Amino acid sequence: MSSPMNGTKSSSAAEAAKSIIPYTYGLTGVDIPLDDSLTYMLWLSVGLLFLVILCVRFGQMANAQLRHLLNLNSTSLQQSYWSEDRTSIWPSLKKQVFYAPLWRKRHNREIQLSRAINVGTLPSRLHTVLLLAYLLSNTIYCLLLDYSQPKAKSIAEFRGRTGHLAIVNMVPLVILAGRNSPFIPLLRISFDTYNLFHRWIGRVVAVETFAHTLAWAWNEYDAAGMKGLSKHLQESPFLAYGLLGTVALGIIMIQAPSTIRHAFYEFFLHVHQVLAVATIIGVKVHCRLGVLPGESYIDWVIALWVLERSARLFRIIYRNVSMRRFSRVTVEALPGKDVEACRVSIEVVRPWNYRPGTHTYLYLPTVSFWMNHPFSIAWSDERQTPYLTPQIEELSVTKTDVESAMSELPTRTSTTISLIIAKRTGMTATLFNKARASPNGVLTTYGLVEGPYGGIDRLHSYGTVVLFAAGVGITHQIGHVRELLQGHRAGTVATQKVVLCWSVKNTETLEWIRPWMDEILQMGNRKQVLKVLLFVTQPRSAREVVSRSETVQMFPGRCNPAVILGKELPNRVGATVVTVCGPGAFADEVRGAVRGVVGEGATVDFIEESFTW
16 A cells, blocks of 8 residues: 555656656747857858958969969069068968968878778868867857756757757758869868868767757656657657657768778768768658758758759769760779889860869779779870761771871860879779789770869969979879979969979889870970979889989989978079878978978968878
8 A cells, every 4th residue: 555655756756747748849948049049150150250261262362363463474583572471470370370280290191000090180270270169169059058947948948959050060061071062162172171071060960969869868758758758759750750860870970980981981981871861861851740940951951962962963974975975994004013003094075174183083883883082183185086987987998088088077175184093992903903904904994084173272373383292192293293384385374493392112103104294304494494303212223213314303212391392492483382292191291391481481382182081
């Protein structure tokens, strides 16, 4: 027999549970006006950052354009005004903020626990400040609650806040994931930086989603217990779709760490895309069934995602498919024992406006089905070729008849882009092995290229250009060399001095770009403008490392960027830019060398090409 005291306690518990029930679903307890105000504050802060970056970029572009116009066809002496800094503020900002790594000089050098375990890279100092500001603002917004009200109502307010901000943050998350984002050329920020912020905002969305789910579960458990919580999940489509989004994000977070991402990248990419779609569907239906105010934001997410994917599809079809043909791919396995690579030439259906520093995404269905990987475009050629018709086959086989028929055919502009792809794992290893097993080491197949992307940095306004490359990073730099030499001959660039520093493992690697380098070395103004410094880290003998001339020099051992800049800067012409493309450790060495000379009088800018995934 129960005592009156037990009955009173049971009645009190039931009353308490009953008072919590309204805060377990819907918008009861959610402070919608404050949610909207905080959303506007978030958009306002992002918009102000956008305007600041835009103003800085416009200032840089205006200065570069003025420098370019004033230094066309000028002598070295006439460019001397631009060779030195006229203020100490901007060089200090470059050295301490824009070019500064987070700690010491490590930035893109991967942090490895072992040869097989990579835990990623460190953001730069500026990136860290922006990321911390974003994380801190979201934390404050989520915790800005009325703590004087009943606990259940505060938890409901927290649930609404975190859920709403998670959806709001999905908008920049999708924008930053897009290759075709208009903000890339507008703000002149690389896709690599966008990718960094995409990963961190994704973590913010995941944490806010988990907090939203836990806040709901807290009140639901207090009101109905574990059995009631489980029963509601099973019976309510509204909760089931919300759980779908939460679980999908949870799996993304499990597979997204750098160690897993790098070890199983192709698998990660497929699963990541499927889970992203599942998250969007789950959130959309969850908002629709619950008539939640965040539905308009998820509609923007869907529209942006569809628009970006449509732009990719349009680019692929336009560049590679016509009524007559598809893009043709020729893969040549290059000689080399220690460093294996292949030269890939793609004859695309329609010409495109190639710019040095651009990259493309390559699809090879016969090699890796629908997988695509980014590669720098090393070279591009355009030529006029005739359309072949069946009537030629009816002619006699004399050379005169064939040439006569060919001359009367309509012509088309044929564009061939070339890549150098080093053998690693996955798709690149399969591609190299297939090419090497083909007759004469040449594989001919069909494929698709998507692009071009990147190429946002223009070097025309600098009197001195120093290009550092290591290994396959030469593909990013050699196009700049050709363009600057052509521009110097035509009088369309201010550049009068180009120094190309390429670090390779052995001399066999030099064969990668021999056809293109031979073309460059045959240019009439090459000796006047270009100096090539080749560093062979593991020569087989001293006889391999022989300098051709004063303008093409070879050295055994590692490249020391600080020594090179110390030698070249005293003889600079006008403003100087230093660019680098190569492994993270090499890029960090160049970055450190540039920071060592920035602020010492010489006008030096730094550009790094990287793709951290």
